[in-house]
Each structure stands twice: as C-alpha cells, then as structure tokens.
Amino acid sequence: MKNNLKKISKKELEASLTDKFMHAVAELGHDSDKLKRVIKKASKFIAKKIERKLKDVKQVVEAKMDSAPVKNAVIKAEKSSAAAKKDIAKKAAEVEKVIAKATKTATKKVVKAVEKPVLKAAKAVEEVKAAVSKPAPAKAKPAVAKPVVAAKATTPKAKPVKK
Secondary structure, X not given: OHHHHHXXXXXXXXXXXXXXXXXXXXHOOOOOOXXXXXXXXXXXXXXXXXHHHHHHHHHHHHHHHOOHHHHHHHHHHHHHHHHHHHHHHHHHHHXXXXXXXXXXXXXXXXXXXXXXXXXXXXXXXXXXXXXXXXXXXXXXXXXXXXXXXXXXXXXXXXXXXXX
8 A cells, every 4th residue: 555655756857847947948949759768767866865855854754753752742742642642531520510609590580579569469460350340339339520601701891981
C-alpha cells in the first residue's frame, strides 16, 4: 500500500513538473512538442532528486521528534490538556449547581409574589358570586326621574317715565 502511494505521488510530481517545463519552454518561444522526450527525462531526474531530499528531511525530522525534549513537551501538553478537561468538568458541575439553586429561589419568589394578588382576586370572585346569588328585594321601587318644570321667563315691567 505504501509503495503504491509512493509511486502515485512520484508520478503526480513528474507530471506536474513536465507540465510546468512544457509551459516554460512554450513561453520562451520554442516548440515544446519536439522537446517532449527531453523534458520528460529532466522531470524524472528532478523528481528523483526531490524525493531523495525529502527522505533526508524526513529522517532528520523523525530524529528530532524522538528526542527527549520534544517527547517531554508532548507529554506535558497531554497532561495539561487532561487537567484542563478535568477543570472544565468541575466548573460545569459548579455552574449546574448554581443554576439549580437560582431556579429554586426564583420559583419561591415568584410564588410569593403571585400568592397575594391571587388570594385578593379569589376573595373578590367570592364576593361577586355571593352578590349575584342573593335575590333582589321584592318592594324595591324603580327609580323614576321627575320631570323638570321650566321656569317662566319674566320680563321686568317698564316704569313710567316722569316728565
């Protein structure tokens, strides 16, 4: 599997190098189709050189990764991340407790605030029911409006004029 991946990646590298060389030659004004064989050879040669360099770099990087300081740093990072996860879990539990406590107190306060108006409303409803259920008195006279008599308009009498 690894060999197949290496071969495939090597072929892709060669193909991309070939395309770039062909483009560069065409840009310079030469016929790139005539130089196609030479360009393919050159791209294979360069791909091999790049692969060797990458192997050397890979070995150096692996050696550095296996060194003690890097391993210690990785271990410390893992420990700190584990400690951070524990701290987060603790803080989450504390937050849930606080939320539960706040919810309880809030519901108590709301119930207390609502009880008084509800009791007053219940008393008022009972009074209204009692007033409605009482029969009206039998001798109650209907209130009739008395007609208003208009006052006669009087004009002052004229006094005789003295001569």
